[in-house]
Amino acid sequence: MVSEYRKKKYLDIFGYYDTDNNGKIEKKDFETTAAMLAKSPDGKIDEAKHKEYLNTLLAIWSGLQQADTNKDGHVSAEEWVAQWDAYAKNPASPYEWQKIYCKFSFDILDAGNDGSIDSDEFVKAYEAWGFKKEDAAKTFGKLSQGKSSLSWTEYQKLWQEYFTTEDTNAVGNLLFSSPSP
Structure with missing residues (x-):
């Protein structure tokens, strides 16, 4: 069972991806994130970055579908936490989407x-x-x-x-x- 401390951290990250604050992560949240990350300081979207970010984020979304245990088309907070708890129990064997997510977060920085x-x-x-x-x-x-x-x-x-x-x-x-x- 996941500790309250780790659960809070996982839910913090969940909140970053739940862009419309509806309590679930959906494909459209990843699309929104790609557009947000591709915006320049003047508010214009860099189309090349947007395409790159969107492709990577949709790969993460595709892999994250395994977390959707009830197959309702979105990932709930509970399903998100379960994926990260599984990772914490065996960090040497992350899901492919978690590897992509780690690399993506590094590349953004x-x-x-x-x-x-x-x-x-x-x-x-x-x-x-x-x-x-x-x-x-x-x-x-x-x-x-x-x-x-x-x-x-x-x-x-x-x-x-x-x-x-x-x-x-x-x-x-x-x-x-x-x-x-």
Whole structure:
């Protein structure tokens, strides 16, 4: 049974994908997310990025269909939590959609496409998602342990830690949240 601590983290991520706040994740939520991520600061959609993001997010959605245990065409919060709980019990064998999701989240942050995330890339992305610049910079400093960048390998470890740990002080918990004041 999933702990309340991990369940809360899983539901935080669920909330990011439930773009219309109707309590379920549907294909249209992934389409909305792709459009949101492809918007430039001036509000225009970069068509090339939109196509790329949409293709990746629809691949995640396709794989996530296995979570829809009652086959009603959407993924409920309970079904979402069950998928991540299964992952936490065996992180060495993630579902394919979870691998794609991890890589996608890294690639979104690696704006320079150089195989690492630097502080500027991280802060810019997190600011766009509503974080304060100072909080984003503080979070990056903790995640990178003071280094100037995060590699793909380091990011995967943090990502895995976020979804598996019960340790409230684990640094991976900061990956999708703001640091405490």
